[in-house]
Amino acid sequence: MIDMLVKLYELPDGAPLRSALAERGVTVRRCQPYEAHILEEWVGRHFSPKWVSECRVAMAHSPVGCVIATRERTIIGFACFDVTARGFIGPMGVSEDTRGSGIGRALVVTAAEQLRALGYAYAIIGGVGPEAFYERSLGAIPIPASSPGIYADLLPDPQ
Numbered sequence: 001m002i003d004m005l006v007k008l009y010e011l012p013d014g015a016p017l018r019s020a021l022a023e024r025g026v027t028v029r030r031c032q033p034y035e036a037h038i039l040e041e042w043v044g045r046h047f048s049p050k051w052v053s054e055c056r057v058a059m060a061h062s063p064v065g066c067v068i069a070t071r072e073r074t075i076i077g078f079a080c081f082d083v084t085a086r087g088f089i090g091p092m093g094v095s096e097d098t099r100g101s102g103i104g105r106a107l108v109v110t111a112a113e114q115l116r117a118l119g120y121a122y123a124i125i126g127g128v129g130p131e132a133f134y135e136r137s138l139g140a141i142p143i144p145a146s147s148p149g150i151y152a153d154l155l156p157d158p159q
Contacts, residue, residue, distance in 0.1 A: 003146035006123040008116040017106040051091040079107035
């Protein structure tokens with residue numbers, strides 16, 4: 001899986017994305033430090049133990065390096081930033097039943113906006129799965145010869 005590059009100075013405006021979701025009862029916001037255990041449990045249930053580890057790093061940052069989407073006080077998506085490496089976006093994901101509803105796009109744009117606010121001009125999305133999603137959402141472009149990138153020597157999850 002390749003890495004992709006994002007020009008943070010050419011991002012779409014995330015405010016209309018968040019407003020449209022708010023009208024449907026979805027809030028996109030920075031995760032709070034006292035919610036770390038809730039985020040970790042949710043990510044562990046829906047995704048990967050490796051992503052739980054990355055969420056721990058995101059939650060240790062000040063300010064926190066993770067945004068979440070909630071509905072009725074329940075997490076339905078997340079996006080971390082500045083975790084795997086400086087300037088990286090990810091991991092990120094949304095619950096299966098909400099995919100295709102714009103939540104992922106709002107999360108990734110919000111995470112990118114947070115990196116821009118920290119002073120970055122560019123961001124990297126490492127080990128991309130859905131390339132087309134990042135192209136549409138952020139204008140991301142593939143980085144040539146970037147696979148496997150920093151993920152070359154991943155340790156396997158314990159059995």
